[in-house]
Amino acid sequence: MTRSARIIAGIVAVVLIAAVAAAFAIVWRPAFATIDPPAPQTFDAALVKKGRDLAAIGNCNDCHTVRGGRNFAGGLPVPTPFGTIFSSNITPEPETGIGRWSEAAFQRAMRSGVNREGQHLYPTFPYDHFTNVSDEDDRALYAFLMTRQPVRAPARENQLSFPFNQRFAIAGWKLLFLRHDTHQPDPKQSAEWNRGAYLVEGLAHCGACHTPRNALGAERNSAQFAGGDVDNWHAYALNDQSHSPVPWTADALFAYLRDGFHPDHGTARGPMAEVVSNLSSVPSSDVRAIAVYMAGVSGTPAADRKGQGEMALAQGKTAAQANAAGASIYAAACASCHESGRPLPYGGINLGRSTAISSPDPRNLANIVLSGVRAVEGERSPIMPGFAVSMNDEQATALLNYLRARFSNQPAWTGVDKTVQDARRAQTVFLQTSPGPRNAPADPMQRDKP
Ligand code: HEC
Ligand code: HEC
Numbered sequence: 001m002t003r004s005a006r007i008i009a010g011i012v013a014v015v016l017i018a019a020v021a022a023a024f025a026i027v028w029r030p031a032f033a034t035i036d037p038p039a040p041q042t043f044d045a046a047l048v049k050k051g052r053d054l055a056a057i058g059n060c061n062d063c064h065t066v067r068g069g070r071n072f073a074g075g076l077p078v079p080t081p082f083g084t085i086f087s088s089n090i091t092p093e094p095e096t097g098i099g100r101w102s103e104a105a106f107q108r109a110m111r112s113g114v115n116r117e118g119q120h121l122y123p124t125f126p127y128d129h130f131t132n133v134s135d136e137d138d139r140a141l142y143a144f145l146m147t148r149q150p151v152r153a154p155a156r157e158n159q160l161s162f163p164f165n166q167r168f169a170i171a172g173w174k175l176l177f178l179r180h181d182t183h184q185p186d187p188k189q190s191a192e193w194n195r196g197a198y199l200v201e202g203l204a205h206c207g208a209c210h211t212p213r214n215a216l217g218a219e220r221n222s223a224q225f226a227g228g229d230v231d232n233w234h235a236y237a238l239n240d241q242s243h244s245p246v247p248w249t250a251d252a253l254f255a256y257l258r259d260g261f262h263p264d265h266g267t268a269r270g271p272m273a274e275v276v277s278n279l280s281s282v283p284s285s286d287v288r289a290i291a292v293y294m295a296g297v298s299g300t301p302a303a304d305r306k307g308q309g310e311m312a313l314a315q316g317k318t319a320a321q322a323n324a325a326g327a328s329i330y331a332a333a334c335a336s337c338h339e340s341g342r343p344l345p346y347g348g349i350n351l352g353r354s355t356a357i358s359s360p361d362p363r364n365l366a367n368i369v370l371s372g373v374r375a376v377e378g379e380r381s382p383i384m385p386g387f388a389v390s391m392n393d394e395q396a397t398a399l400l401n402y403l404r405a406r407f408s409n410q411p412a413w414t415g416v417d418k419t420v421q422d423a424r425r426a427q428t429v430f431l432q433t434s435p436g437p438r439n440a441p442a443d444p445m446q447r448d449k450p
């Protein structure tokens, strides 16, 4: 080898070693030592109770419990554009759960998405929000989980293709998208607003559903709360691009999030019903704080939006002439509940006020028409029958197109026939996973899903 060739070879070797070391530093995380599962009575009861409320705000039960399965035992398939990821068993069972995890290991999982063994976790587990959770709140969550019933339930294998099935690849994702700037309070805002910001951006991870994602599945920060997708539902825009015909206020948000209903906005359904079910069981001051913060996010609506629904009523005649089939289905099957001023549980809101109809995405309306709104045992909660059996695809399509023309001043949807077919297919899954508008009168965090 000549001298210059030796120098070049030397430089190449140094660069390679540096690159490998850098990659190793990015990817490699140490394992935390196992501990003997702590006895439940070693945890302070007040801390456990606090952890319970925080877990409800964080929706841990919704992702970590399968219908018909045991609480927090995991195994729920979470569909992503890259394949299916199964949630983990987070009961304190020593072999298949987190019984041998120290509090430090748990906190690292919440903050950095790394499991006890040092492997990277998929961001389907919304740790990109949980980075904001305080030490104190992580401690309470740990105390709550470690005092649950241990359940033996081995992990289910994820269904991902190469390279997404390689956990080290997640390290690259984190480098690009995971921010560790834990939430800073804004001294110019009230304590309530700041509490709301801490919860919404952190534990409650509202943006995980309501913010659109980029091609690599990360939330697009430039479009925060501009509307996202979750299981064949559209999580509506909540910022100034909201399509709600009646603008949201802090009071309306509070009622919707806490009681699951507001006369100007109707009721929460699908994945949002589970969020509301959990929020109905936590201190109302926290729900109020979330509402106050979110009212700021939705900002001041454009002047022409208010009253859009009422204005749309004037379009009744033209819409009916253009789509007689849709108009007669609406008159026969829907108007008796939605235009009669009937009280709950059967009185639905005037559809001119429904975001489902003014939204650019018809999926939620198709889901609601086919599946209805299920009653909650022992409560005067809203009830609407599903029309999946009594209406064929053609009729449902005519109805949806009619509702759009009659009750909104937005342009017609395209491809509604396909949306209806997809909703019918997804309905089977939806009925298996959705607990209805409110989970149950009993404490949703203490119950196995029925
Ligand atoms: C949107 C669904 C979702 C929510 C909400 C969610 N998780 Fe998870 N979680 C997952 C998935 C999926 C995994 C598995 C990730 C993987 O295998 O890489 C996971 C993994 C975990 C792990 C790692 C367990 C292990 O054995 O590696 C912990 C701990 C955890 N979650 C705790 C929580 C807590 C506490 C909450 C509530 C504050 C919560 N999760 C909310 C979906 C969720
Ligand atoms: C698991 C996904 C998910 C999470 C997490 C979530 N949402 Fe939603 N949200 C949805 C979906 C889906 C809808 C549409 C439901 C419907 O059509 O009834 C919705 C609807 C809403 C609406 C009604 C908007 C309108 O114009 O009608 C509000 C308000 C709302 N969500 C606020 C929140 C807040 C605040 C949080 C956090 C505390 C949150 N959401 C967390 C999925 C989610």
Ligand code: HEC
Pocket: 265, 266, 267, 330, 333, 334, 335, 336, 337, 338, 345, 346, 347, 348, 349, 350, 351, 353, 354, 355, 356, 357, 365, 368, 369, 373, 382, 383, 384, 385, 387, 399, 403
């Ligand atoms: C037995 C009474 C009843 C019938 C019949 C009925 N609904 Fe409903 N509907 C309700 C109730 C109650 C709700 C929940 C409260 C609310 O959100 O309006 C609801 C909710 C809705 C919503 C969600 C509104 C929102 O944004 O909150 C839509 C859209 C809807 N219904 C459409 C229809 C259509 C279309 C038909 C006819 C095919 C129909 N409903 C038939 C009672 C009924």
